[in-house]
Amino acid sequence: MKIYVCVKHVPDTAAKITIIANNQIDEKVTFIINPYDENAIEAAAGLKKQVADAEIVAVTLGKAAAESTLQSALAMGADRGLFVHSDYHPDSLVTARALKAAIELDGKPDIIFSGNESIDSEGFQTMFRLGAALKVPVASNVVAFKMEGRFVTVECKMDAGSIGVIRMPLPCIVGAGKALNKPRYPTLPDIMKARKKPIRTITLDSLDLDSPAGSMEVVELRPAFEKRRGKIIGGPPEKAVQELVELLRAEAKVI
Amino acid sequence: MQKIGLLIETNADGVKPALNGVITAARGPEHELYGLVFDGKGAAYTDELQDYGIHKIVNVQSAEGLLSWNPDNWARAIVQVMEQLGINILLGLTTSQTKDVFPRIAAILDAPLLLDCIGVDLETLTAEKSQYSGKTVATFKLRGAHYLFGIRPNVITAHPAPVTAEVLSLQAQIGDASLRVEAVKKDYAGTMDLSEAQIIIAGGRGMQNGENYRILHECADVLGAAVGASRVAVDAGWVPHSMQVGQTGTTVSPILYIACGISGSVQHFAGMKTSGVLVAINTDPQAAMMQHCDYGIVGDLFNIVPLLTRQLKTTLNPE
Numbered sequence A: 001m002k003i004y005v006c007v008k009h010v011p012d013t014a015a016k017i018t019i020i021a022n023n024q025i026d027e028k029v030t031f032i033i034n035p036y037d038e039n040a041i042e043a044a045a046g047l048k049k050q051v052a053d054a055e056i057v058a059v060t061l062g063k064a065a066a067e068s069t070l071q072s073a074l075a076m077g078a079d080r081g082l083f084v085h086s087d088y089h090p091d092s093l094v095t096a097r098a099l100k101a102a103i104e105l106d107g108k109p110d111i112i113f114s115g116n117e118s119i120d121s122e123g124f125q126t127m128f129r130l131g132a133a134l135k136v137p138v139a140s141n142v143v144a145f146k147m148e149g150r151f152v153t154v155e156c157k158m159d160a161g162s163i164g165v166i167r168m169p170l171p172c173i174v175g176a177g178k179a180l181n182k183p184r185y186p187t188l189p190d191i192m193k194a195r196k197k198p199i200r201t202i203t204l205d206s207l208d209l210d211s212p213a214g215s216m217e218v219v220e221l222r223p224a225f226e227k228r229r230g231k232i233i234g235g236p237p238e239k240a241v242q243e244l245v246e247l248l249r250a251e252a253k254v255i
Numbered sequence B: 001m002q003k004i005g006l007l008i009e010t011n012a013d014g015v016k017p018a019l020n021g022v023i024t025a026a027r028g029p030e031h032e033l034y035g036l037v038f039d040g041k042g043a044a045y046t047d048e049l050q051d052y053g054i055h056k057i058v059n060v061q062s063a064e065g066l067l068s069w070n071p072d073n074w075a076r077a078i079v080q081v082m083e084q085l086g087i088n089i090l091l092g093l094t095t096s097q098t099k100d101v102f103p104r105i106a107a108i109l110d111a112p113l114l115l116d117c118i119g120v121d122l123e124t125l126t127a128e129k130s131q132y133s134g135k136t137v138a139t140f141k142l143r144g145a146h147y148l149f150g151i152r153p154n155v156i157t158a159h160p161a162p163v164t165a166e167v168l169s170l171q172a173q174i175g176d177a178s179l180r181v182e183a184v185k186k187d188y189a190g191t192m193d194l195s196e197a198q199i200i201i202a203g204g205r206g207m208q209n210g211e212n213y214r215i216l217h218e219c220a221d222v223l224g225a226a227v228g229a230s231r232v233a234v235d236a237g238w239v240p241h242s243m244q245v246g247q248t249g250t251t252v253s254p255i256l257y258i259a260c261g262i263s264g265s266v267q268h269f270a271g272m273k274t275s276g277v278l279v280a281i282n283t284d285p286q287a288a289m290m291q292h293c294d295y296g297i298v299g300d301l302f303n304i305v306p307l308l309t310r311q312l313k314t315t316l317n318p319e
């Protein structure tokens, strides 16, 4: 069984973001594997234990530095890396086309895991576009996963505390939610072993993709300003609470 | 005439109130607004929808009748409706449902899609959204033959603009779905969805255990609020993940957010930064939440929250 896992190289959530050239960020900050993609790897590693002859291939599209995210994926249990090297960050229409082309060039997927979203661009969509390109079903925001024969049953988080139970045939794509599992912390031996695992590199240009019918472009990026009143209410608790309720009513007008 | 579709999400009380802001954003002098309804009750929503400017209410069905929840079927049905009616812009709230349906539509149409927008301009086809854990706001320019936008609930203020709506029905030809929805079950007792709540009261590590969330629920009941949590509370098993606000939880933008015993990490802020009014209750005046709030009370939440509940009762329900 061939298991592919899509992983993205993203700035650490705690990183200080500096905007350059009006629509990009300075990438000289710490980058990590997208947190949801860790759940995707963990799910793949869990599945590999259940089935005979499974191989996990971690695939990423990114600039040269993204190779370190493939290393993280290899340390967490992937067997091989597939690196689509690009010198810019394409939108998700192009990314999905590239991932499809790279995966098909590499092998025949039985199942693909992805994250539910990337925490930098928060697109919530790459896996659906990949699914449409490969003509396979997709379920996302998955919080439980089970495979029986050539069928997968997943539970997907919906609104207001509801869960949708979805059944789909292989091959398919499963978008991992945070509640799906607890990703492992790789040990030092895991990290050492990962360095010896193979990574195959393909350039985005060499994939010769057709051009999408649409595009999304960041034309401007600005820091998110917070204008808050910053009023700390002192005094005895009873009086402070009374004042707060009055402010919420008369000044802020929200209750 | 620009034809614009809106996915109308409903709950037991009718049209989701947060949709009115989305409808407000969709209006324009040359715009014709189509509200797409899946529960067959389009006629019953006429008053609510026409008040905000929906011109045509479309009951979307299949030849067999109502389309029960299946994101794949819904997406294909909406694509057909868009093609039949000549709709090339689709808007909705950013909810779990749109996150499951809109990307499928965008994938079929090979069209650009932005979810969780905090602003949208349909004349220039640009939209704004938070990126990098809420640290930046990006302006996107979309290009293509179709455009899809999901708007973060509560970020756009709704203004009524009444018109007279007409109700119609359309039948979509649904072939075989690529996946089957076997069941929809309840995960937890809550009925109010965090992302759409107008008011949220949330507790973090300061709550100490799951049991203590009772005092937040009591306050929430008075306010008509939903109860949220930080990741620490979720990881400790005090409350379910569906209550987590933040980077790896739910993104919310209520008009009032009350943070109790939450320090205000970057990742927590990522999920609630665009809230209207922010109240912090914390023993530590140096906590980031206190430094970035509208109103803060330095104190023990176990003391302050019950007092707040009592004060709200007397102020909101004077008898």
Ligand SMILES: Cc1cc2nc3c(=O)[nH]c(=O)nc-3n(C[C@H](O)[C@H](O)[C@H](O)COP(=O)(O)OP(=O)(O)OC[C@H]3O[C@@H](n4cnc5c(N)ncnc54)[C@H](O)[C@@H]3O)c2cc1C
Residues within 6 Å of the ligand: A013, A035, B203, B204, B205, B206, B207, B229, B230, B231, B232, B233, B244, B245, B246, B247, B248, B249, B250, B260, B261, B262, B263, B264, B265, B266, B267, B268, B271, B281, B282, B283, B284, B287, B299, B300, B301, B302
């Ligand atoms: C990749 C990644 C993703 C993450 N995603 C999220 C996410 O989605 N959501 C999220 O919340 N976090 C997330 N985190 C975790 C985040 O970094 C913080 O650890 C977390 O938000 C802290 O939760 P807290 O504020 O409840 O706890 P703490 O930071 O420990 O703060 C507790 C606060 O309670 C106060 N307090 C204690 N007792 C009382 C009392 N009796 N009365 C009043 N105040 C009291 C303290 O002064 C303190 O300020 C993520 C982290 C990472 C690395």
Ligand SMILES: Nc1ncnc2c1ncn2[C@@H]1O[C@H](COP(=O)(O)O)[C@@H](O)[C@H]1O
Residues within 6 Å of the ligand: A006, A007, A008, A009, A034, A036, A037, A040, A059, A060, A061, A062, A092, A095, A099, A113, A114, A115, A116, A117, A118, A119, A121, A122, A123, A124, A125, A126, A127
């Ligand atoms: N550049 C990329 N390389 C590999 N996988 C990606 C890339 N971008 C997105 N993905 C996958 O698609 C998921 C959703 O991303 P997004 O649509 O950006 O929110 C991520 O969690 C990844 O699994």
